[in-house]
Amino acid sequence: MNTTPRPGLYPASVEDLRQRTRDFIRNTVIPAEPRPGQALNVAVRRELAAAARDAGVFAPHVPVEFGGQGLPVEHWSPVFQEAGYSPIGAAVLNCMAPDEGNMHMLNLIGSDAQKQRFLVPLAAGEISSCFAMSEPHPGAGSDPDALSTTAVRDGNGWRITGHKRFTSGATFAGFAIVMARTGAEAAKPGSTGPDGTGQAGATMFLVPMDTPGVRIGAPIHTVDRYLPGGHPHVHFDDVLVPDSAVLGEAGLAFKYAQVRLGPARLTHCMRWLGLARRAMDIMLDRANSREIFGAHLSQLGIAQDMIAQSVIDIETSDAIIAKCAALLAVDPKAGSALSSVAKVHVSEAVYRVIDRAVQLCGGDGVSDGLPLIQYLNEVRPFRIYDGSTETHKWAIARRAASTRRRAVENGEPFQGAAHIHEGER
Known part of the structure; x- marks a missing residue:
C-alpha cells in the first residue's frame, strides 16, 4: 500500500510543502522520537522546532504574516497527516492541539492588539496555550450549554470564577481561552447554545496563566502521553481581567466555539490518520517478513482481511476529511456539522487500524519493542x-431528522407516504 495521502491531487505549492514535511518528519523527527510512552524532552523539542523553521515546514496552518506557511484550510490535511506520521510531529511543527485551534480562532476573531500579544508568540512557538471549556459535572462537558463558570462585570473589567478540567496543555501554557457565562447583560443575537436553543450570554476571555487567581489543580492521569502539559484541573478564583481580555464580542462564545471546534475536530482526524498510516506501514512490514505455517503473513487470508479492512478505513477517512475541509473553506457552519460525522468515523477507524496492527504483530505488538501499543x-x-x-x-x-422535517414542511415530497397509504388500503 502507498501510504502517501492522496499524492498528486494538490496544487504544486501544497504538494511541495507536503513532500518537504514528509522528508523532515521521516529523516529528522523520527530519529529523535522518545521511547514509547515517554514525553518529548523540552530542549529536544526546541531544537527540532528550530530545524523545522529552517526547513520551511513550521506552523503550516498559520498565515505568512505571523510566521507560518499560509496553508489554506482546504489543504491542511495532506500536510497534517505527514506531521502526524510521528506522534511528536505536530508538536514539533507547532500544529498540535490545543495551540493549533487557538491560533485559528485568534486569527479569525482576535483584535489587532490581541493578535500581537497572543497570536504572534503562539505562532512562533515561544509560548503555548490552553482552551478552558470542560468542567466537572454538572458543568460543561458533552453539553456545552451546561457551562457553570461565570464572569460578572466589575468596573471596566470582569471577574471570572469557575472550575475547569481536562484543560489540555494547561501546565505549561502562557495563557488560556476561558469560556464563562456572562448572563443577559452580555447576550447578543445568535449567542444561544450550539443547537440553537438554551441560555445565551457566554463569553470567551484571554487570560494569562500568571493572572492572580488562576491556579493549576490536580493532574488527570490518562493513557495518552505525548501532549505536553497534560490535562489538569484549572481553577479561576475571582480572576479580574480587563475588557480588552474579551475575545471577539461578549455574549457570542457558543458561536465562536463552533468556529474553533469544527476545524479542531478535523485537524485531530488529520493528525491521527497520519499515525494510523505509520501503524499500517509497521503492520505491512511485519506481514511481508514474518513467515508462519509455511507462508508470509501477507499471503494468509485472515491477515489479508485485516490489511484490506485497514486500507478501507484509511481511504474512507481520508475522503471524508478532504470533503469536510473543502466545505469548511466555503461554508464553515455546514463544515462544522460535517466535522461531527468525520470525527466519529475517523476516530473509530483509526483505532481499528492501529488495533489490527497490534494484533497482527502479536507479542511484539503489545511490547515496547514496537510503538504500536502506545499509539x-x-x-x-x-x-x-x-x-x-x-x-x-x-x-x-437530530440534525438529519430536523433537516428532513424542514424539507417536507417546505414542500418536498414525504417519501414514506406512498408506503403508508399502501398499508392503509
Whole structure:
C-alpha cells in the first residue's frame, strides 16, 4: 500500500510543502522520537522546532504574516497527516492541539492588539496555550450549554470564577481561552447554545496563566502521553481581567466555539490518520517478513482481511476529511456539522487500524519493542475527546431528522407516504 495521502491531487505549492514535511518528519523527527510512552524532552523539542523553521515546514496552518506557511484550510490535511506520521510531529511543527485551534480562532476573531500579544508568540512557538471549556459535572462537558463558570462585570473589567478540567496543555501554557457565562447583560443575537436553543450570554476571555487567581489543580492521569502539559484541573478564583481580555464580542462564545471546534475536530482526524498510516506501514512490514505455517503473513487470508479492512478505513477517512475541509473553506457552519460525522468515523477507524496492527504483530505488538501499543493508548481517548462518539451520533441524528422535517414542511415530497397509504388500503 502507498501510504502517501492522496499524492498528486494538490496544487504544486501544497504538494511541495507536503513532500518537504514528509522528508523532515521521516529523516529528522523520527530519529529523535522518545521511547514509547515517554514525553518529548523540552530542549529536544526546541531544537527540532528550530530545524523545522529552517526547513520551511513550521506552523503550516498559520498565515505568512505571523510566521507560518499560509496553508489554506482546504489543504491542511495532506500536510497534517505527514506531521502526524510521528506522534511528536505536530508538536514539533507547532500544529498540535490545543495551540493549533487557538491560533485559528485568534486569527479569525482576535483584535489587532490581541493578535500581537497572543497570536504572534503562539505562532512562533515561544509560548503555548490552553482552551478552558470542560468542567466537572454538572458543568460543561458533552453539553456545552451546561457551562457553570461565570464572569460578572466589575468596573471596566470582569471577574471570572469557575472550575475547569481536562484543560489540555494547561501546565505549561502562557495563557488560556476561558469560556464563562456572562448572563443577559452580555447576550447578543445568535449567542444561544450550539443547537440553537438554551441560555445565551457566554463569553470567551484571554487570560494569562500568571493572572492572580488562576491556579493549576490536580493532574488527570490518562493513557495518552505525548501532549505536553497534560490535562489538569484549572481553577479561576475571582480572576479580574480587563475588557480588552474579551475575545471577539461578549455574549457570542457558543458561536465562536463552533468556529474553533469544527476545524479542531478535523485537524485531530488529520493528525491521527497520519499515525494510523505509520501503524499500517509497521503492520505491512511485519506481514511481508514474518513467515508462519509455511507462508508470509501477507499471503494468509485472515491477515489479508485485516490489511484490506485497514486500507478501507484509511481511504474512507481520508475522503471524508478532504470533503469536510473543502466545505469548511466555503461554508464553515455546514463544515462544522460535517466535522461531527468525520470525527466519529475517523476516530473509530483509526483505532481499528492501529488495533489490527497490534494484533497482527502479536507479542511484539503489545511490547515496547514496537510503538504500536502506545499509539493505541494515544488514539483511544480521541473517541471521547472533542465530543464522544455517542454524543456526536446523537447530534448527527437530530440534525438529519430536523433537516428532513424542514424539507417536507417546505414542500418536498414525504417519501414514506406512498408506503403508508399502501398499508392503509
